[in-house]
Amino acid sequence: MSPLHHPTPEFPAHLEALYRQFPFERSLAQDPLSCVRPLASNPVSAEVAGIFAATLAIGNVTAIRGAFADLERRIGHDFVKLAEPAGAEDVRSALRSFRHRWIRGDQLAFLAERVAAARREYGSLGELFRGGLEEGGFAIGLDRLANGLRGPSGSSRKAPRGYRALFPTPTEGSHSPCKRLTLYVRWMSRSGFPDLGVWPGVPSSELRIPLDLHVHWIAYHLGLTQRRTRNWATVEEVTTQLRRVDPVDPIKYDFVLCHTGISGDCPKERDLRVCGPCVVRPDCLLWRPRRGAS
Numbered sequence: 001m002s003p004l005h006h007p008t009p010e011f012p013a014h015l016e017a018l019y020r021q022f023p024f025e026r027s028l029a030q031d032p033l034s035c036v037r038p039l040a041s042n043p044v045s046a047e048v049a050g051i052f053a054a055t056l057a058i059g060n061v062t063a064i065r066g067a068f069a070d071l072e073r074r075i076g077h078d079f080v081k082l083a084e085p086a087g088a089e090d091v092r093s094a095l096r097s098f099r100h101r102w103i104r105g106d107q108l109a110f111l112a113e114r115v116a117a118a119r120r121e122y123g124s125l126g127e128l129f130r131g132g133l134e135e136g137g138f139a140i141g142l143d144r145l146a147n148g149l150r151g152p153s154g155s156s157r158k159a160p161r162g163y164r165a166l167f168p169t170p171t172e173g174s175h176s177p178c179k180r181l182t183l184y185v186r187w188m189s190r191s192g193f194p195d196l197g198v199w200p201g202v203p204s205s206e207l208r209i210p211l212d213l214h215v216h217w218i219a220y221h222l223g224l225t226q227r228r229t230r231n232w233a234t235v236e237e238v239t240t241q242l243r244r245v246d247p248v249d250p251i252k253y254d255f256v257l258c259h260t261g262i263s264g265d266c267p268k269e270r271d272l273r274v275c276g277p278c279v280v281r282p283d284c285l286l287w288r289p290r291r292g293a294s
């Protein structure tokens, strides 16, 4: 068994330096959040567009942006109307032939119905999440949000095949990192750039890390987790470590860690040309002195 890997005592300063020098604007163009940011001035539009963008956030960003643009065109660029029950039949018809990876138009049309129903009952998806957060913490908030989007299991309007699996929750066996919903909550809640801050009353200190493959790779190699599996326990472990660096806004580092991987700034192997100027190199498992090395 390999020895546990921990970051250096200087890691908080190294991570903060990575954050401060990061080219946010360059990487924002490569992030699905760029689809939603133009709608930030209208919280309803941003909240509804955001859940569709987060649901479509599978695969490379060019395909995600293409799928979102296709969705926008089909619904006449009106996300507020999309979440109104009166237009459900039109939405079903407009999305019939939509496809992005394994996500189908009938699933997105059902999502529009569920968003409308949840907004009618709670006022907003933000309030639905916040109710659970205040009652039992972040995982319960996410569970409420996921179940609100799934809809009641015994309902007469049955969810399309595969729909419920799009919204895993951390309370069901914790096998999933629930990355897309966790990312959605970050977009809506954080007010620091590049997030939208359209959900008041959700403290940044309560957020959890949206653990995609890039974030997990770098978190493991910086010693923020010893876990090789991407599940909810790993989400909690990485978040706890980031709270030690910034207890008020630990998830501000998510964008930077994720896009360090996406952009190619991190080659994910020892490459002195690229790793040379990397400010977290002293903490990186690939560059720590090997046992027995003189």
Ligand code: SF4
Pocket: 218, 221, 265, 266, 267, 268, 269, 270, 271, 274, 275, 278, 279, 280, 281, 284, 285, 286, 287
């Ligand atoms: S030292 Fe290299 S491999 Fe390690 S995090 Fe930095 S860029 Fe990535």
